[in-house]
Amino acid sequence: MSQKQHYTGLTDAEVLESRRKNGVNVLTPPEKDPWWKEFLDKFSDPLIIILLVAGVLSIGISFYEYFGLGQDWKVFFEPIGIFVAIGLATTLAFIFEQRANKAFQILNQVNDDELVEVMRNGTTTTIPRKDVVAGDIVIINTGDEIPADGELLDAVTLSIDESTLTGEPLCAKTTDPAHFDKDATYPSNHVMRGTKVMEGHGVMRVLKVGDATEMGKVFEEAQIDDSVKTPLNEQLDGLADWITNVSYGFAGLIIVGQLIHFLGWSNWQAYTLIVPVALFFWLVIKKFEDWSKAKCIFTIVGFFIIFFGMVIGAFSMVTPEATSADWSLLLAHTLKTLMVAVTLIVVAVPEGLPMAVTLSLAYSMSRMLKTNNLVRKMHACETMGATTVICTDKTGTLTQNQMQVYKTNFFGEPSNEVLYEGIAVNSTAQLDLTGDKPTVLGNPTEGALLLWLKERGADYQRLRTKASRIEELPFTTERKYMATVVKSATGKNILYVKGAPEIVFGMCKNTCGVTDREVNAQLLEYQNQAMRTLGFAYQELGDKDVTIENGKVVATSLTFLGIVAISDPVRIDVPNAVNEVIDAGIKVKIVTGDTPGTAKEIGRQIGLWNDETDTDRNIITGVEFAELTDSQLCERVGDLKIIARARPMDKKRLVEALQANNEIVAVTGDGTNDAPALKTAHVGLSMGDGTSVAKEASDITIIDNSFSSIGRAVMWGRSLYKNIQRFLLFQLTVNVAACFLVLFGSFMGTESPLTVTQMLWVNLIMDTFGAMALASLPPSESVMNEKPRRREASILSSSMLWELCSVGFIFFAITLGFYWLFNHATITSIPQMFHTVIGAAQEMTPYEATLLFSIFVWTHFWYMFNARSFETGESVFKLKMSSGFWTIVAIIVIGQLFITEIAYEFFNVEPMLHTLDWSFNPSGALDLLIIVGASSLVLWIREIYRLFK
Structure with a gap:
């Protein structure tokens, strides 16, 4: 016999004293690498290393040109600009990723904020787990996670899962010394932090908290679960690999084209360079992924030695009377060509994709929390947008849970x-x-x-x-x-x-x-x-x-x-929320332990059940459900709307049957018995007042338990996917234009249309800033008017591919046309362009390079707005833009003006708004206004097309 006691617990003063003496109930995470180490890791990318090495060699050549050949000190500007551009791009990428990682830290605080039932000041109350102190009287029930190490004062058929500490899935606990297990790892009347109550209930007195607990002694920092490969991850990985391989082909053609052009198209010696370049990039594509790092480095070093040897040999045969200045020009040109090729790979390879996904997820997770969706596993954000079926329980989700x-x-x-x-x-x-x-x-x-x-x-x-x-x-x-x-x-x-x-x-x-x-x-x-x-x-x-x-x-x-x-009345907002989800092409199924009559009535009230159209085929009891064979269930599961008198494993079997029919399933649950179904589903949705076991098994916790919040999660998931598509569209459109421009330009002139520093700035716009701008856009309710996307569908839709090819090649044709013009005519201003004389091929002047660079950047700047409104059917002027989007717009505008007007010598351009002696330049100012205004036609033409459409 055990006496039912009434515990008073600690007073407020005793709580403060215990916390001062024994500490707080929070596990201290191990120290992370300092930020400067994480920052330096950003420079470990092989492409960045190659650029840095080439930059160092370029500075060496600049020293020779300045001291040996007596050239102007401005020869140092471009190599310095390369280092500045690399540093800027890498630093900003690091900063944005740090911000994204901070947004995920909320996941590691979930357990500390979960509520615990305690006795304080003579009454029962709830407090966050982190506020539990030594001496607290804690009430534990089935499904709870033990908040701290403690001694049992009372135990009723209590079984604890201690697998997190000992590997034992079920340990009987008791306060009766006669039933103590002498061989148990921990005393039978003690419970440990992090273990779970599988059966029964009891009362415990806390003995140790935080780092002093057994869990604290073996604690390793909880990491965000990003190991799950979602369809989006797989699609983006495959796309990135394909783009990378194509960019290697472009880089090889650029190297060959630039050097053959330099050595002369009529000299056969120049064409021998095709062999080492082709062999090297074939090895990069086919072998580098499987080779060790040392083998890859050896191959790269070997290529550079052989390649430079062949370049020197070909040049000495073509130009036997070459002077030291000629040799300096050759080495500078070769280095610049290699840097242009590597930079093009940097520009083409979508390094911003992982960051865009991370930023989208981080932005979505932080904003979803405001709509009562606490995302516990980040892949759930994306998968929720692909959901085709939601299996929901009744109490608290469809009803008010105010019994x-x-x-x-x-x-x-x-x-x-x-x-x-x-x-x-x-x-x-x-x-x-x-x-x-x-x-x-x-x-x-x-x-x-x-x-x-x-x-x-x-x-x-x-x-x-x-x-x-x-x-x-x-x-x-x-x-x-x-x-x-x-x-x-x-x-x-x-x-x-x-x-x-x-x-x-x-x-x-x-x-x-x-x-x-x-x-x-x-x-x-x-x-x-x-x-x-x-x-x-x-x-x-x-x-x-x-x-x-x-x-x-x-x-x-x-x-x-x-x-x-x-x-338990139906929530006021649930009928509209259910209707919204059904209109979005998602099927809803109620799984409840209530009787068929109760379940039908709830179904009627929320608009799911219709007495005129729905029949016995649309409802089933747990007993009838168990009698169905797997094949019978798969054939009928699509028609089911309600499972009444459901038993614990019925929900899991329902999920498996739906998945066998290629459905993407989200499941709600709040009890320990829901854990199997929550784990099996593509997205498990636990309730805010559910058990710890249910929350642990889930991917998202619906804090307010409402079905309306589930609809918001679907909207966020679909909007996230759309944002990533828009970023991809913007980036790949710039890729197409930049890659083809530099490639064709390599066969037309000795100078690349875009220099290394200019391409790095373009990469910064479309990769880092583009990811920030388009990944942090607010959700659109219009996505709920669409049907769920097919899970196997390509992220590059047919409309995206059409847009990408058409717009990308138009931009390429426009900029290539200007490049050809600037190579065959002397242009001093845009108005003068219309009555110029076309002559023989010549190098672009610095001002012409400025015009070409500005045309390229401003055209793609305006296209970012088109990417924002892609497939919305709305004018860009009617769409909501996040503050982050406008911040990025301002940064790009200010950055572009800073480059052309202040840091122009580092980017091989000339100022437009002022002369070199800093007096106002009306002609250049007019040119800038014409470029900005004319390039905005990208936006206005799309708006007019949308208006007529």
Whole structure:
């Protein structure tokens, strides 16, 4: 026999003293690498290393040109500009990734903020786990995660999963020394932080918190689960590999084209360079992925030695009378060509893709939290947007989870003393009376009964204290009832039973004159109103009466007390939310333990069930569900809307059947029994007041338990995918234009149309800034008007490919046309361009290079707005833009003006708004206005096309 005690817990002053003495209940993560180490890691990319080495060699050549050939000191500007551009791009990428990583840190704080039920100042309340202190009295129930190391004061059929510490999935715990397991890793009356309650309940006193716990001694920092390969990851990986290989081909052609052009198209020696270049890039594409790092470095070094040797040999044969200046020009040109080729790979390879995905996920996760969706595993953001079926439970998700006693039907006029005591002691719920309004802790149905007692002036804590518990049988979904044996305040031993009315009624010998038919009729009436019902029974025990054996009640003289109907109204916003999800092409299925009548009524109220069109084929009970074979289930599962009287594993089997039919399934659940289905589903959605086991198994926690929040999660998932598509469209369009421009330019002139520093700035715009601008766009409700995307569909849709090819090649044709013009005419201003004389090929002047660079940048700047509105069907002027988008727009504009007007010598351009002596240049200012205005036609033409369409 164990005495049911009333614990008072710590006072506020004792809590402060314990926290000062024993510390806080937070695990200190191990030290991370300092930021400067993480920053230096950004320079470990082989392409960046090649650029840096080439930059160092370029500076060496600049020293020779300045000291040996007596050239102007400005020869240092370009190599210095290369280092500045690399540093700027790398630094900004590092900063943005750090910001994204900080956004994910909320995931590692989830457990610290979960609520724990404790006794403080003589009453039950809830506090965040991190606020638990040594000495606290903590109440633990099935599904809870133990918040700290402690000693059990009370334990009822308590089993703990200690696999996180010892590997043991089930350990029996007790406060009875006679039943202690001497071979157990931890004492049988002790529980450890991080372990989980699998069965029963109890009360513990906290002994150790935070780093002093056993978990704290072996703690390793929890990492974000980004190991899951979602369809998006796989699509982007494949796309990035394909783009990378194509960019290698472009780089090889540029190297060959530039050097053959330099050596002369009529000299056969120049064409021998094709062999080492082709062989090297073939090895890069085919072998580097499988080779060791040392082997790859050896191959790169070997290529450079052989390549430079062949270049020198070919030049000496073509130009036997070459001077030192000629040799300097050759080496400078070769180095510049290699840097242009490598830079083109840097520009073409979408390094911004991982960052775009990371930023999109981080942005989505932080904003989704404001819509009551706490994303626990980042891949769930994207997968939620592809969901085709949502399997939802009823209580709390579709209903308000504000249980209240609607009506009581007690038979035989039982005494209040017996009735009230039975409700108080045969319960695991508590009431938090610290606020203005009492709130329920634990099972809301049981809590409704305690509130009913309070309304009648009965103190449930006092009733529990007066009754000594002798034996207890916890509620299970299989048994559908719970029972408690107490030494009553009346002095008698009494067995109290509570559970499903039809089951409890069937256990009773004395039914107070009520028939089975009357009980079923009453239940049907309540259930058709979507009421939850409970039946009550009791038996005064004699010395030889049997009560509980082998996990079930075996008493033979139970008296049926009656039925209580408990209502839980449908949430006001749920019908519209369900309708929105259905309109979005997502099927909704209710899985509930309630009766078919109750489930149908809820289905009617939310707009899921239609009496005129829906038949028995659309609803099934748990028993009927179990009788279906797997093939029968797969054939019928698409028609099912409701599974009533569902058992714990029914939901998991439903998910598996839907997945076998190629559906993308999201599942809601709040109980320990929901964990298998939550883990099996593509996206598991636990409830904010669910058990720790359910939350651990889930991917997203719906903080407010509402179905409306699930609809918001779908909208965020779809918008995230659209944002990544828009970033891809923007980046690849720039890629097409830049790659083809530099490639064709290599065969037209000795100078690349875009220099290394200019291409690095373009890369910064489209990779880093483009990712920031387009990945952080707010969600659009219009995505809910579309059907779910096919999981196997390419991220590059047919409309994207058409846009990419058409716009990319138009931009390429325009810029290549200007490059050809600048190579065959002397252009001093744009108005003068219309009456210029075309002549022989010549090198571009610095001002012409400025015009070409500006045309390229401003054209793609305006196209970023088109990418923002792609496939929205709306004018870009009507769309919501995030503050981050406008910040990036401002940075690009200011950055471009800074490059052309202040840092122009580092980028091989000339200022447009002022002359070299810093006086205002009206002609250049007009040229800039013409370029900005004319390039904006990219936006206006699209707006006019959309208007007519």
